[in-house]
Amino acid sequence: MLITIDTEDRRPIYRQVADEIKELIARGELAEGATLPPVRQLASDLGVNLNTIATAYRELQSEGLLAVKHGSGAVVTSRQTRAIDQEDLRKPLRAALTQMALAGLRRAEILSIVTDELRGLLKGAK
Amino acid sequence: MKETLLLIFALALFLLRPFWLWQFWRAPLKQGEGWFLGIEVEPGFYRQAGAALLRRYRSWGVPPLALEASILLALILSGRLVHAMYEQIPAVAILTFWLNFTILQFRQRTRLLAPAAPAQSPHGVQLSLAPRRLRDHSNWTVEAVIIGLTLLTLLWLAAQWLDWLPAGPNAGLLRPVVFILYMQAGVLMLKQVFVRWRMKLPMRRADDYRRWRESWLSYHLRIFDALRLLLAVTLCGILAFKSFRLWWGAEQMNPFGAAMALITVAVYIFYCSRERRRLAVVEREIKPLELIKEYPPPSTTPAPEGRFLAGGLFYLNRDNPVMVARSPQGLAINLANRGTYLWAAYLAGLVWLVIWQVGN
Numbered sequence: 413m414l415i416t417i418d419t420e421d422r423r424p425i426y427r428q429v430a431d432e433i434k435e436l437i438a439r440g441e442l443a444e445g446a447t448l449p450p451v452r453q454l455a456s457d458l459g460v461n462l463n464t465i466a467t468a469y470r471e472l473q474s475e476g477l478l479a480v481k482h483g484s485g486a487v488v489t490s491r492q493t494r495a496i497d498q499e500d501l502r503k504p505l506r507a508a509l510t511q512m513a514l515a516g517l518r519r520a521e522i523l524s525i526v527t528d529e530l531r532g533l534l535k536g537a538k
Numbered sequence: 539m540k541e542t543l544l545l546i547f548a549l550a551l552f553l554l555r556p557f558w559l560w561q562f563w564r565a566p567l568k569q570g571e572g573w574f575l576g577i578e579v580e581p582g583f584y585r586q587a588g589a590a591l592l593r594r595y596r597s598w599g600v601p602p603l604a605l606e607a608s609i610l611l612a613l614i615l616s617g618r619l620v621h622a623m624y625e626q627i628p629a630v631a632i633l634t635f636w637l638n639f640t641i642l643q644f645r646q647r648t649r650l651l652a653p654a655a656p657a658q659s660p661h662g663v664q665l666s667l668a669p670r671r672l673r674d675h676s677n678w679t680v681e682a683v684i685i686g687l688t689l690l691t692l693l694w695l696a697a698q699w700l701d702w703l704p705a706g707p708n709a710g711l712l713r714p715v716v717f718i719l720y721m722q723a724g725v726l727m728l729k730q731v732f733v734r735w736r737m738k739l740p741m742r743r744a745d746d747y748r749r750w751r752e753s754w755l756s757y758h759l760r761i762f763d764a765l766r767l768l769l770a771v772t773l774c775g776i777l778a779f780k781s782f783r784l785w786w787g788a789e790q791m792n793p794f795g796a797a798m799a800l801i802t803v804a805v806y807i808f809y810c811s812r813e814r815r816r817l818a819v820v821e822r823e824i825k826p827l828e829l830i831k832e833y834p835p836p837s838t839t840p841a842p843e844g845r846f847l848a849g850g851l852f853y854l855n856r857d858n859p860v861m862v863a864r865s866p867q868g869l870a871i872n873l874a875n876r877g878t879y880l881w882a883a884y885l886a887g888l889v890w891l892v893i894w895q896v897g898n
Contacts, residue, residue, distance in 0.1 A: 417662055449667065457738070459864070
């Protein structure tokens with residue numbers, strides 16, 4: 413149940429935190445009802461600003477994944493985000509596939525990467 | 539016999555002081571000239587910035603150690619052996635805190651003195667989100683024994699006060715009972731600090747780090763549990779000893795009590811050294827000092843927000859839940875944290891309880 417923060421990642425830290433938590437939820441490592449550390453605690457542990465973690469938690473809350481309890485942390489409320497349009501889901505996938513195609517990967521290689529990632533992601537999920 | 543035993547015990551305590559001093563004095567250079575308190579330093583460090591840092595490190599730690607050693611020696615020479623024994627309890631607690639804080643403080647200062655981060659230095663960390671609860675790190679058999687012994691002692695004490703036992707009330711027991719229960723609470727608080735301490739993991743060698751961290755945590759928690767068990771046994775043992783002495787007489791009970799105390803302490807020391815050896819095996823294999831290189835240098839991460847006071851020794855930020863925060867100079871104690879006051883009150887209470895004991 414680890415989250416990774418990389419200072420050289422182009423994504424802002426709040427996005428990295430939110431994405432990492434989403435991944436843990438998707439993998440089933442964070443089940444419904446699992447608690448996450450309070451905002452202040454996580455900010456201090458990671459050595460980042462309070463608002464960075466608050467923004468990440470707010471985003472997860474708005475997607476229906478977390479319920480933030482003031483002072484006592486956050487609880488995973490669901491393992492499914494609120495309904496998102498299929499086209500919206502396709503956009504980041506398309507962007508990632510475009511990057512791979514532009515990097516010169518062949519169809520089989522792209523498929524292998526996607527399958528590996530999907531297998532890793534759904535390994536712990538029910 | 540009691541006087542001789544006390545004298546031997548007080549002298550043994552005093553002789554530990556030069557050893558502590560020596561350990562503290564040589565700690566920065568323990569791994570050689572290329573290191574300062576386990577942090578790798580540049581060649582020639584001890585001829586440049588390191589010389590002043592070493593002087594300051596020693597000036598922080600040696601005077602309190604020397605002062606406490608002088609007080610202990612004065613108590614022994616003036617024949618106040620009981621005072622010398624009781625003086626140990628707050629002295630060990632306060633010195634342990636201060637010396638460890640000094641070591642951590644100067645480790646951090648050394649890291650801040652490190653040259654600019656090379657391009658290849660690590661730039662990410664991992665953090666476990668697993669809850670760190672005391673109940674997940676409790677051995678329920680040990681807890682049941684501690685609770686059982688404590689309840690038995692309290693019931694026994696209550697029965698004595700209510701004059702239900704043939705020996706009648708034993709008025710001199712209240713102080714040691716309160717004192718041991720207070721110590722028991724202190725060790726439990728310390729255990730909680732260790733359990734809740736969430737450490738970052740490096741991105742590389744994370745499994746090695748996790749293995750070392752688990753062994754390190756397990757070692758400390760076992761030692762704390764053993765100490766709590768020792769305190770519970772001592773509590774029950776004192777009551778049993780005093781009660782049976784009233785029934786069977788001092789001549790029979792004194793040698794038996796001394797033998798039982800020595801055996802208990804010997805078992806505790808044996809257990810601690812066995813656990814230490816187990817940790818040493820893991821440390822030899824993993825070399826935790828090498829793991830420091832797997833973290834981004836502190837110069838690449840900004841100091842936490844908040845007000846720093848007294849040259850970065852204290853810190854004020856209610857939004858930061860830590861008791862000890864990184865400061866631009868090293869480490870700072872967060873004065874806006876409730877835990878800081880709780881621990882300060884605990885140490886003050888410990889000193890007061892020792893004075894209360896000695897007044898007995």
